[in-house]
Amino acid sequence: MTKFNELGISTPILKALERVGFEEATPIQAETIPSAMEGNDVIGQAQTGTGKTAAFGIPMIEKMNTKDKSIQGLVIAPTRELAIQVAEELNRLGKIKGVRVLPIFGGQHMGRQIRALKNRPQIVVATPGRLLDHIRRRTIRTQDVQVAVLDEADEMLNMGFIDDIRDILKSIPEERQTLLFSATMPKEIRDIATNMMKQPKEVKIKAKELTVENIDQYFIEIPERHKFDTLTNHLDIHDPDLAIVFSRTKKRVDEIAEGLQARGFRSEGIHGDLTQGKRMSVLNKFKNGRIDVLVATDVAARGLDISGVTHVYNFDIPQDPESYVHRIGRTGRAGRTGEAISFITPRETAHLKLIEQLTKSKMKRMAPPTQQEAVRGKQQATAEKIVQHIQKDDLTSYRETAVELLEEHDSVTVIAASLKMLTKERNSVPVRISSIAPVSVKKAENMHDKKRRNNKRFYGKGRGKGKGRYKGTRNRKDNFKKRRNRGK
Ligand SMILES: Nc1ncnc2c1ncn2[C@@H]1O[C@H](COP(=O)(O)OP(=O)(O)OP(=O)(O)O)[C@@H](O)[C@H]1O
Numbered sequence: 001m002t003k004f005n006e007l008g009i010s011t012p013i014l015k016a017l018e019r020v021g022f023e024e025a026t027p028i029q030a031e032t033i034p035s036a037m038e039g040n041d042v043i044g045q046a047q048t049g050t051g052k053t054a055a056f057g058i059p060m061i062e063k064m065n066t067k068d069k070s071i072q073g074l075v076i077a078p079t080r081e082l083a084i085q086v087a088e089e090l091n092r093l094g095k096i097k098g099v100r101v102l103p104i105f106g107g108q109h110m111g112r113q114i115r116a117l118k119n120r121p122q123i124v125v126a127t128p129g130r131l132l133d134h135i136r137r138r139t140i141r142t143q144d145v146q147v148a149v150l151d152e153a154d155e156m157l158n159m160g161f162i163d164d165i166r167d168i169l170k171s172i173p174e175e176r177q178t179l180l181f182s183a184t185m186p187k188e189i190r191d192i193a194t195n196m197m198k199q200p201k202e203v204k205i206k207a208k209e210l211t212v213e214n215i216d217q218y219f220i221e222i223p224e225r226h227k228f229d230t231l232t233n234h235l236d237i238h239d240p241d242l243a244i245v246f247s248r249t250k251k252r253v254d255e256i257a258e259g260l261q262a263r264g265f266r267s268e269g270i271h272g273d274l275t276q277g278k279r280m281s282v283l284n285k286f287k288n289g290r291i292d293v294l295v296a297t298d299v300a301a302r303g304l305d306i307s308g309v310t311h312v313y314n315f316d317i318p319q320d321p322e323s324y325v326h327r328i329g330r331t332g333r334a335g336r337t338g339e340a341i342s343f344i345t346p347r348e349t350a351h352l353k354l355i356e357q358l359t360k361s362k363m364k365r366m367a368p369p370t371q372q373e374a375v376r377g378k379q380q381a382t383a384e385k386i387v388q389h390i391q392k393d394d395l396t397s398y399r400e401t402a403v404e405l406l407e408e409h410d411s412v413t414v415i416a417a418s419l420k421m422l423t424k425e426r427n428s429v430p431v432r433i434s435s436i437a438p439v440s441v442k443k444a445e446n447m448h449d450k451k452r453r454n455n456k457r458f459y460g461k462g463r464g465k466g467k468g469r470y471k472g473t474r475n476r477k478d479n480f481k482k483r484r485n486r487g488k
């Protein structure tokens with residue numbers, strides 16, 4: 001284990017690290033911080049939840065000159081929630097040094113962002129579409145940017161984002177330092193990345209598996225129509241602190257969340273068609289434990305760091321095997337344990353193999369939990385609560401009534417009645433989720449089309465097309481030209 005003070009980090013940042021409670025550097029931090037501080041371009045790959053944010057954040061903050069009021073650092077992230085989270089983490093690490101960090105993302109008022117930019121942040125953490133709007137309106141100037149980071153780099157360099165990223169990087173001086181981080185880095189994406197960088201140092205933390213070892217991975221083979229009951233049965237038996245349920249479409253996310261509510265779970269959905277205000281309020285409720293089950297599209301698959309997530313369900317397995325790695329990585333973070341349960345329909349077993357090939361780990365088969373097991377699970381949870389009362393509380397004032405009850409009834413009957421009263425029996429209202437085609441291996445190979453489609457599906461129709469969005473992107477013009485030529 002490496003201490004932070006062995007990495008050449010300055011005193012204000014060491015102090016900040018102490019304050020946030022980071023005692024030792026994680027392997028990705030130990031290996032990339034010194035190299036990035038020397039000014040190298042770095043591609044950093046390490047498992048989910050192993051501290052990649054601080055791995056790029058610390059060298060970036062070190063490089064910032066607080067006397068200079070221009071934007072010197074730029075972090076680009078695929079979702080708004082992640083941009084906010086990364087900005088918060090950089091703020092915690094850079095505060096003592098006096099570095100100002102601002103998140104900039106779509107779905108928020110331009111005017112409000114322009115006002116916030118007047119505070120002259122040194123670091124901006126942004127989603128690509130909105131950042132490009134600001135660059136084109138010259139409300140964000142990138143000529144003094146020295147460090148550019150692509151968090152979730154493989155996602156940022158995929159079909160859905162790459163044109164925006166190219167345009168953004170073009171606006172930044174070439175002498176910049178470029179840092180790319182992700183838990184996954186397919187080879188073809190790494191090749192694109194290297195072309196945008198200067199002799200990057202590649203740091204890949206060696207691990208037997210791409211996924212985190214302390215996440216127990218299971219799969220349950222069931223027909224589509226049994227998925228919902230299987231989910232509620234599993235939730236009743238395993239009683240997660242916080243759980244995330246991933247589905248492939250926004251419609252199903254809404255339906256699953258509503259179905260869970262109908263059965264008495266505290267649940268809400270999050271996806272790209274919701275207003276930004278709603279997205280934030282749902283996520284905050286989940287973080288504060290006011291909802292227990294978050295149902296999400298892949299908009300919540302990458303980067304989000306929410307403590308207390310003990311279970312991740314793949315209600316629908318993802319089309320993209322990389323996405324599996326990121327989804328299940330929402331649990332088992334920073335050394336904690338977690339469970340991932342994937343529902344596989346009989347026609348999707350080949351896809352399961354594809355995922356296992358990528359992750360180099362095996363999912364264990366689990367039998368679908370039955371209704372009786374679920375009922376037993378709920379009763380056992382009540383029994384545990386009773387035992388806690390026995391251990392903790394003073395029950396003297398209840399004893400007399402207890403003795404009276406036992407004079408008339410046998411003890412098992414009395415306890416059974418108490419359990420019945422205390423157990424919140426699950427109502428079993430029928431819930432229908434609209435159907436979805438199974439994922440197929442063949443489809444997954446068609447990367448190009450898939451990525452364009454998926455970005456719309458997960459992040460929302462409106463991504464990057466808000467009011468005032470700069471309309472004449474090179475890409476669209478090119479497409480237009482192509483169409484015109486074809487028509488001739
Ligand atoms: N050195 C450290 N010691 C203790 N905790 C740490 C350390 N570095 C980071 N953490 C904490 O670990 C958690 C995960 O960190 P982070 O979100 O940066 O992971 P990540 O590698 O970016 O994961 P993902 O691939 O999912 O984006 C965070 O809560 C973070 O504050």
Ligand SMILES: [Mg+2]
Nearest residue numbers: 052053151303
């Ligand atoms: Mg991250």
